[in-house]
Amino acid sequence: MEITPLGDSALVVRVRNQFEDAPEQTSNEVLRALRQIEDARIPGVIELAPAYTTVAVFFDPLRVMDDAARVDHVIELLTQKIHEALSRGGRRKQRDKGTRLIEIPVCYEAEFALDLEQVSRQRQIDPNEVVDLHRAAHYRVSCIGFTPGFPFLSGLHKRLATPRRSIPRKEIPAGSVAIGGVQTGIYPMKSPGGWNIIGRTPLRLFNPQKDPPALLRPGDRVRFRAITREEFDRAAN
């Protein structure tokens, strides 16, 4: 695995070069690498951040070495320790305990589905079928980012892949479920954004008063369940 610096206080471990050719396998490998590096408890490492094909390792360069005079060996030493962690085979066969299945209720009714017509027209699929295809699929969180708690979900039905809007919206309501290219995602809070909105969930995806603060984490499996407007209101209160 290639390990490259991200500035002077982070390294990026590239687990695979591609994602779309094998999303499931790539996610598994990234999560495995994440756990292996976590378990190694390397001195000086502050936190890890997984993305589609990579694990970023953030560290304090002055805490990696016991002896600050040898600061020019920091990268060498860290890289070696990460490689050691990754080659530890012991946990490879272990079932990934991190994989949870989370069901997310979504109201796809017109009031919330601001771009459903647009997606339907572009993809030439009846709006009801768009909804059916969207809720029938099995998704996986490949990454969290953009805003706190925003899950990038892989597994969208190919027929639903829709480019982002050419002019992003200035304000998207919290809970909006949207399609951006080959991915689908959920806006945890009111924010600007360019994805096509097809529904809304009453669930709160990010709550800074909780630890962990996000409903979802990388690797989670996700299913959507269609709910009515009444159910939405009841759940939201």
Place this chain on the structure above:
Amino acid sequence: LKIDITRAGFLTSVQDLGRFGFREFGVSVGGALDSHALRVANLLVGNAESAAGLEITLGGLRLRFVDDRIVAWCGGEFDARLGSTSLAAGHAALVRAGQELMFNQPKVGCRCWLGISGEIDVPIVLGSRSTDLRTNFGGFDGRALRDGDEIALGKNSKHAQSLVDLLREQRISPWSPPHDWSSPAQREPILRVMRGSDWNRFNDVTIQRFMNEVFMVSPDSDRMGVRLEGIELKQNHDIDLISEAVAPGTIQVPPGGKPIVLLGDCQTIGGYPKIAHVIGVDLPIAAQLRVGDRIRFCEVSLAEAHHLLAERDRDLAEFRVGIELHVR
């Protein structure tokens, strides 16, 4: 145990050294954009280095004190006044109950950090007292300060109390840290950078120009990043990159070719090419950039970046000892 915000100014927020451990969930590190400046200000007032202080942007701030406190600030070239007395960066000062501390517009730079003895007492959210202004949580009510706010303070530490006694006569400490620590702002700074993972996506001519030409800070810069105007940095081939981690200091180049230097409130992941990274010790300079400033880049090695960090750490350790001696 509080201070009154008579005037909140352009943008003032509560910040500490940042929020770590939650990037996995998309939470920015945030915190003081110049953590070194906040550390030094805290040391000067007898606080823990990690204590929460105020980040002041472009001035306009007026604070009224209701009890005796030690204050110190570091950052851009602000005109700070304690009543009618001017208070230079990097000096500890005794503020008496009823006195007002004022920050006018800076001549150079745009931000400074104010340490107040007893530290600012806001709840810890996700391990930090910093305000996440993008997502509106942490700090004081998850937002920038407003006129009329009352901010809770903790008790003066023993160290701060001895400073209060020590400065009763002279009011402002004669001691201060090295000048470039307390005032990193420059009009035409050179930012030292190391290569980013996408450096090779740009041809030699583009790289040459990136290293030699002047870039100007554009108006739409904020705590997320400094946007730059100048020559267009064109890639050899436009390709879609898979999003991965970015960090404060990362210089990314969106399709338009105008580079952005990311700062503390930046997103945790990004999909634009990373041409270079501002090294850790120069982030304080990046944190001072304001509209119209002209900057240039200069390449250093990763080993050099680490040496500079180690050197600064040693200097800071010496300064800590020096401060102890004054109070003893």
